[in-house]
Amino acid sequence: MTSIKEAIQHIPLSRTAFITNEHEYSYSDICKLKSNNLKIIQSLRGKNIAINGRERCEFALLLSLLDGEVSKILFLPSDIDSSLHNQYYKQAEIDCEVRLENSILYVKNISNKNHETKSCSETEWIIPTSGTTNIPKLVSHSFISLTRSTKFDIEKAYNFRWGLVFDIYRFSGIQVFLQSFLAGSTLIITNPSQSISETIRLLAEKGCNALSATPSFWRKVLMVKESNALKLKRITLGGEIADQNILYALKQKFPKAKITHIYASTEIGVGFSVNDGKEGFPISFLTGELKNIKMKVDQDGLLWIAPSKKGQKYLSSDQMFDKDGYINTGDRVQIKGDRVYFLGRNSGAINVGGNKVQPEEVERVLLSSGLVSEAYVYGMKNPIMGSLVCAEVVLSDISMDKQIAKRQLLKLCQENLENFKVPAIFKFVKELKTTHSGKLERKQN
């Protein structure tokens, strides 16, 4: 199978494809939507299109209509800085933006030199990385690289109703979409502006029995009473390290569910999944047990992954693979006995409930206050968010009242940083250590 266009032909049309708070779309509704907009879709064949910041359900419908027709689809989440749009459009050679309003497909031309209309059976999906350390890179995936681990058992899939709580523009959300859609299951699409209680209430009401989310999200799920009404058969964790506590807590709460934690990234796609209920993964994964990928750990403890089929690449000139076909995951691991455990991101970014914080960014804000002469920001383990941001600072004027200093620093950070980046704990110290090369000595995460 090479496209959604092809996949949909095998799905019983009476099944429900998407459910939101207000609407329901069956697979047959999607086919009707397609035939009603056929002329426009035909005119888009072989072109490169962008979907720019449209709502989740609209995005899901657009993908269902256009995959297997257009040549490339660029995913532009609304949180991408709009100053990057032009650069991305050039890189991906985008012809036009598309949107769906009141079931009508609209096209807005971007480039004067449009690609010619031609038939096309496989669509490239262009997905931005999360890009916390620098500008998000565009990664191009083929249908094959995205669906490597997706199981298509259409009979069994009838019984599954997946909840979408990830952002559908990102790799994690796309994975849930594909898992549900390609097998003919139902996808319940939640609204990101709703609270966790409202989200879980909707999922329970609509009969969600399969849910994929980050460990931080799952911790919140366990804290709301609405979760008592969830009858889950499948639980998937991804995007962060799934620790033993959350795996255990989910098993207690949902004893009938099959619990899987997944290792995936925008670059790699789905690496592998673990379903023995334990954190980390078996060492046998490193020695060739997995069919679709090869893995190795280098001398710095970094995990490298080589997918067997390389359908992905950066759109820029950056190299994704080493000479042996491996991608550096940037994740540090540790082998203990017959198990491999994740230690965290090598880059030192702090992961606050799935949001990454670059310590240097916070340090810059603290130093800009003029109140402190040195600042060191690091992550502190926290049972609720995984990590919290902590700051050690050296006051410029040591006689200054520490409470007043803390208030002023907090205010400055709140004005200049997103809330999860604002240090939760401040420590006032006399000095900060530096390494031999004169760099700030950072604790190992």
Next chain:
Amino acid sequence: MNLKQLIQEKYLEVIDQTGSELLVPELTDDVVLLESGLDSLGFAILVASLDESLGFDPFSMMDEPYYPTTFGEFVEIYEKMNPNK
């Protein structure tokens, strides 16, 4: 000051520190944590600052994980797990 009062005081400090707003008239035992004004980040900060003042964090000490729903349950965990009692 007993443990509950200290937790209430820290709670209000975190509300202030994070620029949040208390959504209930007062912190009684039946207040639902995630509806009280602190989001999960604020809640995480509360656990960290209580760890600073009390010297223990019951959530990372537990053998079996437990996620409290109400303020009363939250205080109870601290009372139960207090190593200094």
